[in-house]
Amino acid sequence: MAEQPRNGGSSQSRALNGKVTVVGAGFYGSTTALRLAEYDVFETVVLTDIVEGKPEGLALDINQSRPIEGFETKVVGVGGGSYEGTEGSDVVVVTAGVPRKPGMSRMDLIETNAGIVRQVAENVARTSPDAVVIVVSNPLDEMTALAQLATGFPKQRVMGQAGMLDTARFSHFVAEELGVPVASVRTLTLGSHGDTMVPVPSRCTVDSKPLADVLAADRIEDLVTRTRNGGAEVVALLKTGSAYYAPSAAAARMAKAVIEDSGAVMPVCTWVDGEYDISGVYLGVEAEIGREGVRRVVQGDLTESELAGLREAAEAVRAKQADVADL
Ligand code: APR
Numbered sequence: 001m002a003e004q005p006r007n008g009g010s011s012q013s014r015a016l017n018g019k020v021t022v023v024g025a026g027f028y029g030s031t032t033a034l035r036l037a038e039y040d041v042f043e044t045v046v047l048t049d050i051v052e053g054k055p056e057g058l059a060l061d062i063n064q065s066r067p068i069e070g071f072e073t074k075v076v077g078v079g080g081g082s083y084e085g086t087e088g089s090d091v092v093v094v095t096a097g098v099p100r101k102p103g104m105s106r107m108d109l110i111e112t113n114a115g116i117v118r119q120v121a122e123n124v125a126r127t128s129p130d131a132v133v134i135v136v137s138n139p140l141d142e143m144t145a146l147a148q149l150a151t152g153f154p155k156q157r158v159m160g161q162a163g164m165l166d167t168a169r170f171s172h173f174v175a176e177e178l179g180v181p182v183a184s185v186r187t188l189t190l191g192s193h194g195d196t197m198v199p200v201p202s203r204c205t206v207d208s209k210p211l212a213d214v215l216a217a218d219r220i221e222d223l224v225t226r227t228r229n230g231g232a233e234v235v236a237l238l239k240t241g242s243a244y245y246a247p248s249a250a251a252a253r254m255a256k257a258v259i260e261d262s263g264a265v266m267p268v269c270t271w272v273d274g275e276y277d278i279s280g281v282y283l284g285v286e287a288e289i290g291r292e293g294v295r296r297v298v299q300g301d302l303t304e305s306e307l308a309g310l311r312e313a314a315e316a317v318r319a320k321q322a323d324v325a326d327l
Pocket of ligand 1: 023
């Protein structure tokens, strides 16, 4: 018997809703577009790039997988830096920019990617003035702040992807270390997507037991360090380009939470205004995500040292974000 399409192959598809544009059809953008299409939630996924032909070709290729994977979402490719077809997007995921090379820090990308992100943000503001914008280009915290400035959008409508990814990396390492299903592990990282990432062991559990009860402190510290360097570890192995499977999974989940107005609570880079006694900075914290972007920052219990780490991260990114207006 022929293999059935994954989603059942029913001609009675459920209602698809809205349009998401993914800017940048590189590794991160194309895998994000594929994941979004396979969710079968959006009516249209638009994939764009400055390169002519690449997004069109990738869109055609993804569309040809529809009969096999059983999704109805249509993918549209738009090359040559055009925004035609993206108009009125509900969500825009910004992946345009250059990735790291081995030995580079995310901050080494700032000048190149600032020029790209500013130009993309201005185009998004012109063509999709009501969109929720999810930024993934690095350095993440600074590029998110810049995208908000350049779009002029309300701060809750511009957020960055980082905490979901860092948290997923931490959970994966814990599950591997203990030889347990990844589904039994809950972890959390806050702060910046970089050196001042703040893993939060007090909020980490394995089968609902505190992580500290099942793993020695020095092993937790090792996994925290590996998580903090999680992106660099992948870059060093790949030699060209940076990670995209786990990052695209995180960005796509955020876009899905927006269009479904789900209220899912996830760690994201968002504007913090008084929570944890921190104000006026884009920072990685937990937030409730819905149709208008960030509904509210969710302030959880932290230990004294975790709170100190978060405040330190806030000051470090604040200093860097202060300069983005000039980039
Ligand atoms: N508009 C649209 N697309 C652009 C623009 C622009 N102004 N400038 C560059 N691009 C496109 C490139 O043509 C390329 O196809 O962005 C894409 C980037 O793809 P990759 O080089 O494969 O990089 P990727 O791994 O996708 O990473 C993108 O995400 O994780 C971050 O640090 C990473 O900032 C980088 C971004």
